[in-house]
Amino acid sequence: MNTGAARLVVADPAVVTVALGSRTYHIHVGRGLLAQAGELCATVLKQRRVFIVTDSKVAPLYLGALSANFAAAGIRADHIVVPAGETSKDFAHLQQVLDAMLSAKCERGTMIVALGGGVVGDLAGFAAAVLLRGVEFIQIPTTLLAQVDSSVGGKTGINTPAGKNLVGAFHQPRLVLADTAVLDTLPRRELVAGYAEVAKYGLLGDPGFWSWLEANGAPALSGGDSAHAALRHCIVTSCAAKARIVAADEKENGARALLNLGHTFGHALEAEMGYGGDLLHGEAVAAGIVLAFELSARLGLCPSQDVARVRAHFTAVGLPVAPPRRGPRGAITPAMLIQHMTQDKKMKDGTLTFVLARGIGKAFLTDEVPRAQLEAVLTAALTG
Numbered sequence: 614m615n616t617g618a619a620r621l622v623v624a625d626p627a628v629v630t631v632a633l634g635s636r637t638y639h640i641h642v643g644r645g646l647l648a649q650a651g652e653l654c655a656t657v658l659k660q661r662r663v664f665i666v667t668d669s670k671v672a673p674l675y676l677g678a679l680s681a682n683f684a685a686a687g688i689r690a691d692h693i694v695v696p697a698g699e700t701s702k703d704f705a706h707l708q709q710v711l712d713a714m715l716s717a718k719c720e721r722g723t724m725i726v727a728l729g730g731g732v733v734g735d736l737a738g739f740a741a742a743v744l745l746r747g748v749e750f751i752q753i754p755t756t757l758l759a760q761v762d763s764s765v766g767g768k769t770g771i772n773t774p775a776g777k778n779l780v781g782a783f784h785q786p787r788l789v790l791a792d793t794a795v796l797d798t799l800p801r802r803e804l805v806a807g808y809a810e811v812a813k814y815g816l817l818g819d820p821g822f823w824s825w826l827e828a829n830g831a832p833a834l835s836g837g838d839s840a841h842a843a844l845r846h847c848i849v850t851s852c853a854a855k856a857r858i859v860a861a862d863e864k865e866n867g868a869r870a871l872l873n874l875g876h877t878f879g880h881a882l883e884a885e886m887g888y889g890g891d892l893l894h895g896e897a898v899a900a901g902i903v904l905a906f907e908l909s910a911r912l913g914l915c916p917s918q919d920v921a922r923v924r925a926h927f928t929a930v931g932l933p934v935a936p937p938r939r940g941p942r943g944a945i946t947p948a949m950l951i952q953h954m955t956q957d958k959k960m961k962d963g964t965l966t967f968v969l970a971r972g973i974g975k976a977f978l979t980d981e982v983p984r985a986q987l988e989a990v991l992t993a994a995l996t997g
Contacts, residue, residue: 627849631765631856633863636785640765640852642845646792647753650679651686654751657787658688659722663751664714665692666737667728668701671755674798679728679753690726691717695736699888702732702771704780710740721745724787730756730803731763731894735778738769742784752789756799757807757844758895760791761814761851766859766869772888776956777880783864791852793845797836804834805931806895809875809902811847812932814854816902816923817874820974822850827922831930871976874968875902878936881953885940892937899932900994908982908990909969919973935994947991951984 626643641653654663663683667676672694683690693713695701714725725748727737734752741750752764770781796804808830815823826847833843855872862869878901879894886892906923909915924934938945954965964980971977 625845627845629849629852629856631785632860633785638785638787638789640789640791640856642760642791642793642849642852644792644794644841646790647675647679647795648682650753650790651682651684651688653790654683654724654726654788655686655688657749657751658724659749660720660724661687662689662720662722663691663724663726664717664719665690665726665728666695666710666733666740667692668695668697668730668733670697671729671733675728675755675795679726691719695733697732698890699732699772699883699894702736702888703773704771707736707740707771710736711744714740714744719744719748721748723748725750726753727751727764727786728753728755729759730754731759734759734764735769735781736771738767738784738786739771739781742769742782747784749787750784752786754789754791755795757796757804757848758810759807760793760796760848761807762810762855762872764789764791765852765855766872767863776884776953777888779956785863789852791848793841793848796844801834801836803893803895806893806899808834808847808930809895809899809927809932811851812926813872813874813898813902814851816906816970816973817871817968817976818974819850819854820972822854823973827926830926834930870966870978871968874970874976875899875905877901877954877957877965877967878904878950880957881950882936882945884953884956885942885945885949886937887941891940896933897936899927900934900936903927903934904936904990904994905968906970907994908967908987909971911986911990912969912982915970915972919970922973938995945995947988947995950991951987 626641629640680690725741727734754760754764767783767785770778829843875898879897882897906920966980
């Protein structure tokens with residue numbers, strides 16, 4: 614891993630650099646960045662024009678202020694509002710977004726702006742990747758999950774009935790503005806769900822950060838001014854970790870696949886639950902991380918005390934440590950989840966690759982997971 618690929622400036626706002634040669638971009642993290650959007654975005658615009666994609670929850674809170682800020686900077690801003698929720702990440706809504714962009718006569722120099730959480734970022738980013746064979750875009754993430762994970766790294770895409778994010782493109786943003794003040798309006802359940810992605814960075818390769826989270830994670834999620842510094846540290850550290858990995862392996866040919874810790878299980882759970890509000894992405898990832906550690910322990914790879922630490926910390930912050938047992942089709946079975954896993958993007962020659970762990974901070978990739986052991990872990994989680 615290229616540990617020197619991301620440069621971190623400790624200030625407020627903090628700036629993390631994703632080093633990708635001519636496509637290098639900066640992640641700004643701090644309070645009040647939304648009010649500086651026009652000034653900051655102007656530095657990367659090809660023309661004084663943007664097209665904002667946002668959703669029905671975020672629009673009433675921030676679309677007006679952002680549009681006014683762009684106007685004050687002499688930047689024309691058109692927009693579209695899609696329904697909030699994972700169900701907007703599909704072909705139908707992608708078509709709506711593209712039609713709106715074309716109706717507004719967007720040009721190749723028009724910058725697309727994703728204002729919202731991971732769904733909006735993935736949808737808008739994919740639309741930017743295919744519009745006019747590719748236009749540039751900016752991420753302004755409004756959820757913790759998007760600020761620490763989905764807005765960084767250039768993965769864009771939509772879901773299909775076969776699975777999550779199976780249609781998409783690698784398309785890096787030109788700029789990321791993570792305004793921590795917008796997290797003040799985030800429902801606590803979504804804030805906690807996003808924390809699963811923060812915890813992931815400690816578990817996959819930074820045991821020191823994990824220990825820090827065990828002591829400071831719950832206070833960081835408590836809200837108010839006293840939590841700001843801790844939450845900001847969570848975001849900056851997570852972005853810096855992802856920036857290093859992306860700079861070393863942009864197209865997920867090696868180390869970047871470690872970022873999928875918990876996601877093979879989590880995506881299967883989301884697919885079985887129907888991508889509705891009953892199970893948020895971060896909640897599915899949390900349950901998936903626990904399953905990955907349980908499977909690692911069952912295979913004799915991971916100490917049982919590390920599994921206990923993961924479960925204890927997730928419980929302490931309010932994350933699930935077990936998958937839901939019932940979905941729209943009734944009781945969830947191991948066979949149902951394994952069927953979803955076979956649609957995973959990491960399948961190779963009919964074999965599924967898992968991210969497992971030899972302990973906290975020691976994640977690795979393997980395709981040597983006996984089906985019987987996988988079934989045993991899922992059975993215990995779904996019936997135990």
